[in-house]
Amino acid sequence: MEEQEKAVEKTAVEKVAVEKVVVEKKDKSLKEVKVTKKFKLPVSNDKKVIIAIVTAVLVIAFVIFGWFYYNNNLKPVVTFDGGNLTTSEFTIYYKTFAPMLEYYGYAADAIPTQIANKAAIDKIILLKAKEAGVKLSDADKAKVDEIFKDQAQIKKFTDDGIDPIKMKQLYYNDYIITAYINKLKGELTNEEVTAYLKTTYGEAVDMTEFVTRHILFSTIDSTTGSAMTAEKKAEVKVKAEAALARVLANEDFATLAKELSEDPGTKELGGVYKMYLDENTATEYRDAVKNLSVGSTTTALVETSYGYHIIKLDSKVENGRVNSDSDREVIASSKIDEIGKTKNMKVNDVILKKLVETITGKKATDKTADTTTPATTPATTDGTTTTPATTDTVPVQ
DSSP: HHHHHHHHHHHHHHHHHHHHHHHHHHHHHHHHHHHHHHHOOOOOHHHHHHHHEEEEEHHHHHHHHHHHHIIISSSSEEETTTEEEEEEHHHHHHHHHHHHHTTTTTTTTTHHHHHHHHHHHHHHHHHHHHHTOOOOOOHHHHHHHTTTTTTHHHHHHTTTTOOOOHHHHHHHHHHHHHHHHHHHHHHHOOHHHHHHHHHHHHHTTTEEEEEEEEEEEBBOOOOSSSSSOHHHHOOOHHHHHHHHHHTTOOOOOHHHHHHOOOOTTTTGGGEEEESSSSTTTTTTHHHHHHOOOOOOOOOOOOEEEEEEEHHHHHETTTTTTGGHHHHHHHHHHHHHHHHHHHHHHEEEEHHHHHHHHHOOOOOOOOOOOEEEOOOOOOOOSSSSSSSOOOOOOOSOO
16 A cells, blocks of 8 residues: 555656656747847848938938929919918819810910919818808719719810819819808898998899799800891791780790790790899890889880890889899809908919919910919909809890
């Protein structure tokens, strides 16, 4: 019995001894690994030189890229309090609007400044819109997205040297700006509109809104945009007189307007046109309306530069002009112009000139004396920083 107990005790002691040896070997192995990991091979002088050269090249390349990117994208063309207009932002505006301004006869040397003003004021409006919580609506976004699904349109932008992505953002921005202007229009009080109208047209301004309907037979040649020949005009008059006979025979005016009118702006509305006794409406049209009683129609054709009209007066709204969309838009636009003036906008003429030369590939012929020009300095006769609101003479074509 004693011999068995001694054997068991001996086995246990041997087992402990073995485990201790294993642990010691593991500890030693770990120490060796740690030592190995801390050990580094020395770097030769040649390798140090190569690493230094590669690093220097990378730094120089980065600096050159940064300088190039800054000059071509971030260099300010216009500065204003709280921000600036970069070369990249100006470029997309120039490529978009320069051909349009050239078409409408703007002086070539005035176009760059005019566009710079427009782009800068747009950026300021976008900042104000953001402050006011105005965002792109889902409906407007969908309209823009639909346009940019057209591959032919995208190809045209690309062929014109315009980045479709940047152009798409420009479309988005335009809708946001419109939404902000509409917000300003809606926030105007009737007293503000009345004060503006009396200041502009005098204390005796007629505040009546005339709700009319009209049927137009156009005497403008659709192919040339000019007045028709006397022969064609006579043919149009015959059609207009036939329509007048139907009106005088008490056929429904709105139905006839939808069927016969050649004014696309009012045709689908049954000819409805709201007007005021101001210069935004053709003189002949105004005079005819003044002589109508509510519910009556003209018994003879009314001729304007647009063509032959048959007119009906649906109603008159006293003081209704305070709701005039065109008047409110003019007031809102004037508020935006004031925002631009208070932002201390300045165009850097030197940068602008060089940038336009880069875009067009043509050397500018004008000589710039100053390095900066206040954005409110006239680039054209009105010196506007944003395109003034305009209203068509009736009917809206």
